[in-house]
Every structure is written in C-alpha cells, then in structure tokens.
Amino acid sequence: MAPIASTLVAVLGAASLASAQTPNRPGTQNRYPFAKPYEQSFLDGYSVLKHVGGQGPYSNRDSYGISRDPPAGCAVDQVIMLKRHGERWPDPAPAANFKASLQKVYNTNTTAWTGALEFLNRWTYFVPDGRYIALESYNGPYSGLLDGYRHGAEYGVRYGHLWNQTAANLTIPMFSSGYERILTTARKFGEGFFGWNYTDVVAMNIIPEQVYMGANSLTPTCLHDNDTAICGNLTNLQPQFRLAATRLNAQTKNLALNATDIYNLMQMTAYELNVRGYSDWVDVFSLDEWLAFGYTQDLSYYYCSGPGDKNMKAVGAVYANASLSLLNQGPDAASGGNALWFNFCHDTNITPVLAALGLSSPAEDLPLDHIPFPNQYNTGNIVPMGGHLTIERLACNATAVTDKDTYVRLVLNEAVVPYAGCQDGPGFSCSLANYTRLVSASLPDFISTCGFNSSYPQYLDFWWNYNTTRAYDVETQNPIPAGEGLLTYQGTAA
Ligand SMILES: *[C@@H]1O[C@H](CO)[C@@H](O)[C@H](O)[C@H]1NC(C)=O
Ligand SMILES: *[C@@H]1O[C@H](CO)[C@@H](O)[C@H](O)[C@H]1NC(C)=O
Numbered sequence: 001m002a003p004i005a006s007t008l009v010a011v012l013g014a015a016s017l018a019s020a021q022t023p024n025r026p027g028t029q030n031r032y033p034f035a036k037p038y039e040q041s042f043l044d045g046y047s048v049l050k051h052v053g054g055q056g057p058y059s060n061r062d063s064y065g066i067s068r069d070p071p072a073g074c075a076v077d078q079v080i081m082l083k084r085h086g087e088r089w090p091d092p093a094p095a096a097n098f099k100a101s102l103q104k105v106y107n108t109n110t111t112a113w114t115g116a117l118e119f120l121n122r123w124t125y126f127v128p129d130g131r132y133i134a135l136e137s138y139n140g141p142y143s144g145l146l147d148g149y150r151h152g153a154e155y156g157v158r159y160g161h162l163w164n165q166t167a168a169n170l171t172i173p174m175f176s177s178g179y180e181r182i183l184t185t186a187r188k189f190g191e192g193f194f195g196w197n198y199t200d201v202v203a204m205n206i207i208p209e210q211v212y213m214g215a216n217s218l219t220p221t222c223l224h225d226n227d228t229a230i231c232g233n234l235t236n237l238q239p240q241f242r243l244a245a246t247r248l249n250a251q252t253k254n255l256a257l258n259a260t261d262i263y264n265l266m267q268m269t270a271y272e273l274n275v276r277g278y279s280d281w282v283d284v285f286s287l288d289e290w291l292a293f294g295y296t297q298d299l300s301y302y303y304c305s306g307p308g309d310k311n312m313k314a315v316g317a318v319y320a321n322a323s324l325s326l327l328n329q330g331p332d333a334a335s336g337g338n339a340l341w342f343n344f345c346h347d348t349n350i351t352p353v354l355a356a357l358g359l360s361s362p363a364e365d366l367p368l369d370h371i372p373f374p375n376q377y378n379t380g381n382i383v384p385m386g387g388h389l390t391i392e393r394l395a396c397n398a399t400a401v402t403d404k405d406t407y408v409r410l411v412l413n414e415a416v417v418p419y420a421g422c423q424d425g426p427g428f429s430c431s432l433a434n435y436t437r438l439v440s441a442s443l444p445d446f447i448s449t450c451g452f453n454s455s456y457p458q459y460l461d462f463w464w465n466y467n468t469t470r471a472y473d474v475e476t477q478n479p480i481p482a483g484e485g486l487l488t489y490q491g492t493a494a
C-alpha cells in the first residue's frame with residue numbers, strides 16, 4: 001500500500017480513544033442500503049497493533065461489549081488514572097540492535113532489491129542518532145505527543161464535569177514519575193484536558209524514580225529481584241523467526257539474517273509505526289510471525305513485570321492499596337473536593353498494578369513452548385504505548401436490582417473489565433464496600449515482600465502531600481535538575 005493511502009487509513013482508524021466502541025446504531029440516518037448497521041467482519045484481531053506488545057501504537061483493549069459510558073442512573077464522581085507515556089522513538093539499546101541487523105541487510109551490497117524487500121530501493125532508516133532517542137514521536141497518526149493531548153482532550157469531555165471551574169484558585173495536582181518522556185506525556189494530557197487553564201489550575205508533581213522513595217512511588221520496585229534468568233531468555237525462541245530468516249535469506253544473495261535479526265527488525269517495525277505512522281516492514285512478515293513476535297512480548301511482561309513474577313503483585317499493591325484510600329475518601333473529603341487523579345509512569349509499572357487487581361491474569365502461567373489460544377495476556381491489549389488503567393467511582397441511584405450506592409469500575413484502555421468475583425453492580429461494577437473488602441484482603445505486603453526496612457517510606461503518600469507549585473507544568477529554559485533523581489533525561493546518542 002502506498003504510504004499516503006496507508007497513512008490516511010491509519011488516521012481514520014485511530015480517530016478516537018473514547019468513541020471507537022460506539023456501535024453503528026440503526027436509525028433513520030443509517031437505514032441506507034449500503035451501510036450495515038452492524039459490522040459483520042471483525043478484522044481487528046488481525047491488526048498488527050495487537051501483536052507488537054508494548055512497543056507500538058496505542059489501540060483500545062478488546063471490549064467485552066460493556067458500555068464505556070456510566071450505567072443508567074450512575075454518574076462518575078471520581079476518577080483515578082495511571083497512564084503510560086505515548087508512542088516514542090526507541091531506547092538506545094534496541095536502536096543499536098536495529099542498526100546492527102540493518103547493517104547485515106545492507107552489507108549484502110545489493111543494488112537492486114527484489115521480492116519482499118523490494119521497498120528497500122526507496123526506504124531510509126528513520127532513527128537519527130542523538131536527541132530523538134527515547135523521546136516521544138511528534139508527527140503522524142500515532143504521534144506520542146498527540147496521544148497525550150488527544151487523550152486529555154477526550155477525557156475532558158468525559159470527566160470535565162469533575163473540574164470545578166467556579167472554585168477560586170483551584171489547584172488540581174497531577175503526578176508524573178521522574179522521567180522525561182513521562183513528564184512530557186503528563187503535560188500534553190493536562191493541556192488537552194484543561195486547555196488554556198492548564199497552567200492556572202494544575203500543579204505538576206514529579207515523583208522521583210528512585211529506590212529511596214520506597215513505597216511512596218509511582219514506580220516502586222523490589223530491592224532484590226532475582227528472576228533475570230527467565231526474563232533475559234524469553235525472546236528469539238520462536239521457530240517463526242527462523243522461518244522468516246530462511247525465507248528472506250533465500251530472496252537476496254549474501255543475506256544471512258538469523259532469528260535475532262528478525263526479532264530486531266520486527267521490533268524496529270513497531271517503532272517505525274510510532275514515528276512515521278506506516279512501515280513497509282509490516283508486510284515483510286506474515287501474520288503468524290507477528291503473532292509470534294507479540295507472544296515474546298507477552299512472555300516478557302508476564303514473567304518479568306506481571307503476574308508470573310512472584311513479587312509483582314506486591315509491587316502493584318502499593319498503587320492498588322492507595323487508590324482504595326482515595327476511593328473511600330471520595331471527591332468531597334479528598335484534597336479540597338478534587339476528584340481528578342491523573343498519574344503517569346512506565347508500562348512495567350502498570351502491569352504490576354493489573355496483577356495486584358487480578359486484571360487480565362490468566363489462570364495458568366503462560367506456556368514457554370507454544371502460543372496459547374485464546375491468550376488472555378495479549379499485551380497489545382494491556383500496555384500498548386499510551387496504555388492506561390482508569391478507575392471510576394460511580395454514584396448510582398437505586399435500580400430494580402441494585403441499591404443506591406457507590407460503585408467502582410475498572411477500565412483498561414477504554415474497555416470496561418469487571419473485577420473478578422464482584423460484578424453485581426450497575427454495568428458490571430462492584431460496590432465500593434465489596435471492592436474495598438476484596439481488594440484489601442488480596443494484597444500482599446510490599447515492604448516485607450520487596451525487602452525494604454522501616455527507614456524507607458512505607459506507603460504511597462504523595463496524593464495527600466502534594467506540592468502546589470506550577471513550576472513543573474511546562475518546559476522552561478532551565479531544565480529540571482537531574483540531581484537527586486528528580487528527573488531522568490534521555491536522548492543520548494545511540
Ligand atoms: C439520581 O436521582 C436523582 C433524584 O431523582 C436525580 O436528580 C439524579 O440526576 C439521578 N442521578 C443520575 C446519575 O441519574
Ligand atoms: C560489500 O562491499 C564491501 C566494500 O566493497 C566489501 O568489503 C564486502 O566484502 C562486500 N560484501 C559482500 C557480501 O560482497
């Protein structure tokens with residue numbers, strides 16, 4: 001497909017975070033002989049976006065068909081979100097791998113490419129050394145900066161009623177872990193949500209990604225995590241990669257790619273989508289090969305930062321437990337009536353929280369020797385770039401079958417995911433009382449599990465002790481000092 005055409009398709013396809021699941025309802029406008037009121041072809045399962053794990057552009061989680069809007073008789077009165085940074089350029093180590101594998105391609109000295117790699121007659125590499133490395137992308141349909149802004153703008157429509165615009169000198173805190181691309185995402189989101197009022201209203205708090213923060217962190221870790229043996233050895237095992245290598249090597253004289261190179265080039269493809277919005281490399285690999293690549297990502301998240309790692313439920317318990325406190329305080333008691341709690345971190349800080357809440361956790365460990373179908377732990381559904389977990393507190397009137405009460409709903413990448421074992425509330429929500437009881441009973445203890453002693457902060461505290469300075473709302477001429485770990489800047493040469 002020509003670049004321009006595929007970009008256009010991508011723009012239309014990526015139109016909205018919030019409305020993508022709105023069905024094409026039958027109605028007078030749709031009673032047109034050529035428009036199907038209900039789509040018959042569910043081709044989304046074949047989208048490459050679902051098979052690049054956390055490396056590629058955002059897509060909504062596959063939905064169970066539960067309405068994204070609040071159930072009838074309910075209104076959201078508090079929202080707590082944990083969002084990953086937007087689409088970005090590769091980090092230094094993968095970028096070096098891309099160059100090494102591309103070098104093997106170009107070292108064939110081919111002057112006229114044919115077959116699957118014919119496009120190399122025109123293609124150019126897209127990652128400049130230096131400053132762009134590790135930062136968010138800025139052009140194209142999958143621009144990372146646009147992801148943050150658009151998400152904020154859409155949440156402004158969905159949750160803007162929780163922003164009390166008549167309150168004088170209102171401060172709404174936002175929280176970013178101390179990493180450049182994450183802070184950038186938080187700022188774009190804030191600009192999208194609060195518009196011209198962003199710098200009047202928001203107090204951006206930066207929570208250092210440092211071990212000394214203990215539990216008072218958006219990025220908690222264990223002091224000793226010993227599972228690197230399995231974690232470092234999950235990729236490149238897929239026979240599909242050897243198959244692709246053999247196929248491509250047969251098409252080009254002197255080409256000697258191996259499974260590692262195929263893995264690197266597939267990973268590179270995901271980043272080309274982030275940066276350019278299209279990639280000729282997508283079609284170099286078969287759907288089965290993309291599925292295999294995606295599964296390597298699932299294994300990595302599952303065993304290294306998800307439910308397959310014995311410590312990760314405890315790591316995620318920090319946020320899960322603290323959010324229980326916020327939910328039980330509600331919008332009126334907490335921090336001057338604020339009901340908006342927007343937090344920003346990395347993918348591997350969200351997967352532990354999901355593990356702690358049992359969200360998307362398969363009943364059995366993911367197999368290492370084959371790809372399971374169905375695969376509940378498809379990370380394209382869990383932590384794509386821009387992935388986010390949104391906890392909604394619902395104030396609901398009585399219905400014929402449910403009481404007037406406060407309920408909780410978990411929304412993962414814009415799909416409602418009922419909390420296991422408690423879904424009797426409106427819209428498959430759980431009453432706040434039951435949710436609190438069940439979640440608190442299930443959480444392991446972070447401090448003891450992760451080897452911290454009493455000299456470290458024992459709880460997440462910053463939601464109740466935030467700073468009101470607007471100094472970090474925007475980029476200034478004077479970068480935030482990296483000293484004391486306040487902010488980690490990336491962008492050094494590959
Ligand atoms: C709940 O009921 C009250 C009283 O009828 C009504 O004013 C309010 O709008 C209802 N809330 C929702 C979310 O429907
Ligand atoms: C490609 O060209 C370079 C420089 O002329 C040469 O050193 C190298 O051996 C060539 N590679 C192959 C595979 O012919």
Ligand SMILES: *[C@@H]1O[C@H](CO)[C@@H](O)[C@H](O)[C@H]1NC(C)=O
Nearest residue numbers: 164165166170196197200201
């Ligand atoms: C938002 O900005 C407008 C225009 O500057 C101002 O009138 C309004 O008071 C601001 N609202 C808040 C909540 O700061």
Ligand SMILES: *[C@@H]1O[C@H](CO)[C@@H](O)[C@H](O)[C@H]1NC(C)=O
Nearest residue numbers: 163164165166167168336337
């Ligand atoms: C909004 O702020 C105003 C002024 O402080 C206050 O009177 C009002 O009760 C607030 N509204 C809500 C819904 O909290």
Ligand SMILES: *[C@@H]1O[C@H](CO)[C@@H](O)[C@H](O)[C@H]1NC(C)=O
Nearest residue numbers: 166167168169170171200468
């Ligand atoms: C709002 O902030 C301004 C500037 O800091 C201050 O002069 C004013 O008294 C504040 N108003 C209220 C109602 O707190």
Ligand SMILES: *[C@@H]1O[C@H](CO)[C@@H](O)[C@H](O)[C@H]1NC(C)=O
Nearest residue numbers: 223224225226227228229451
């Ligand atoms: C885990 O790692 C720590 C330090 O890295 C080491 O002291 C400890 O013995 C290891 N535990 C296991 C079970 O390997």
Ligand SMILES: *[C@@H]1O[C@H](CO)[C@@H](O)[C@H](O)[C@H]1NC(C)=O
Nearest residue numbers: 228229230232233234237368
């Ligand atoms: C990596 O996995 C392969 C295949 O499962 C296994 O043979 C090898 O011993 C593993 N290597 C390490 C360092 O665990």
Ligand SMILES: *[C@@H]1O[C@H](CO)[C@@H](O)[C@H](O)[C@H]1NC(C)=O
Nearest residue numbers: 100104236257258259260261
């Ligand atoms: C593929 O080749 C690279 C060197 O180009 C090497 O580092 C890597 O280990 C090889 N991978 C496999 C699976 O043999």
Ligand SMILES: *[C@@H]1O[C@H](CO)[C@@H](O)[C@H](O)[C@H]1NC(C)=O
Nearest residue numbers: 422423424425429430431434
């Ligand atoms: C809450 O839990 C109690 C006890 O298990 C149960 O009777 C009740 O139906 C639950 N309510 C909701 C809304 O889930």
Ligand SMILES: *[C@@H]1O[C@H](CO)[C@@H](O)[C@H](O)[C@H]1NC(C)=O
Nearest residue numbers: 317321325443444445446459
């Ligand atoms: C959750 O936090 C409360 C304090 O807010 C604390 O008392 C409780 O022990 C914590 N639970 C876990 C499992 O961390």
Ligand SMILES: *[C@@H]1O[C@H](CO)[C@@H](O)[C@H](O)[C@H]1NC(C)=O
Nearest residue numbers: 211223451452453454455456
């Ligand atoms: C806690 O552990 C740190 C090392 O991680 C150590 O320096 C400190 O002395 C310990 N404090 C207590 C109270 O045991």
Ligand SMILES: *[C@@H]1O[C@H](CO)[C@@H](O)[C@H](O)[C@H]1NC(C)=O
Nearest residue numbers: 205206207462463465466467
């Ligand atoms: C607020 O600022 C103080 C002083 O700079 C700092 O020690 C504290 O960690 C900050 N708190 C947050 C939540 O950023």
